[in-house]
Amino acid sequence: MTASLHPAAPHHLPAFITAPGETDVLMVVVAVFLVLAVLAVGLLFLRLHTLPERIAHRGHKLQFEIVAILGLLALFTHVHLFWVVGLLLALIDIPDFGNPLRRIAGSLEKIAGLKPGAGAGDAPDEIGAAGPPAEKPSEGAAEVPPTITPSRISKEKIHA
Template identity: 50%
Template sequence: MTAAPNPIATHHLPFFVTAPGDTDVLFNVTVVFVVASIVMTGVIFLTIHSLPERMAHKSKKVQLDIVALLCLLALLTHEHLFWFAAILLAFIDIPDFLTPFKSIASSVETIAGQEAPGGVVDHPDSSPPKAVPADQPRQDRKGAARA
């Protein structure tokens, strides 16, 4: 068997035509390119898809769990509305209202002489604190003067 081309064919064949029994280099390059393109498309898709969660995580947002849940729902259900809601929540900074109220509540409990839920307050007696005139320095429970 000879590898001679058909006598009717042109004498100048293009570079991608391979002889019988040879490796088809163009096919192998095309397969590698298509597989790499599919993998890169998936990586780009997942990177863009997790963008709101990464944004909320970097800025230490309070609503990080909600953003993560919306991103996961958008990924699994293919509903783009969840992703848009997640990215809007990642941009919005919801203020922390609970921490100041907890601080106020614990301060009021300390002033009232009640036991705070976070820890045990040492009260030698159950009487309210004594009033001190404004011109005298106050003393804490251990006897040290405070300004």
């Protein structure tokens, strides 16, 4: 059975109009293009969305975790201010205060005669219970009275 044109149809039809029962090639091409375009725009959006996190990770920033959390908050709440704050934090260098403080603590432990890292776990319960042995005062030095801590006061009241 041959497909004939309707009497009211023009004799020169455009190429994108298909005969009844045939595959519409233009529709298939547009559908594939639309799926690829949606995937490309989604990937571009996610790449742009993770830009602050990638900048902070590449720069080995201390605030990397904060930037990552702000990015997730921006993604799930659609509050763009979180993304902007994360981008600003990723671009700013926050100074590292931890390393100099660790060096100072290590020097103080060395001066006190403790092993490195041993000073952190030696919190005394009473005066003189932990730490290095106390030196005897020299002849000309005045003797310093022991300090009274809250734990010592409560133990003295209990024993009295």
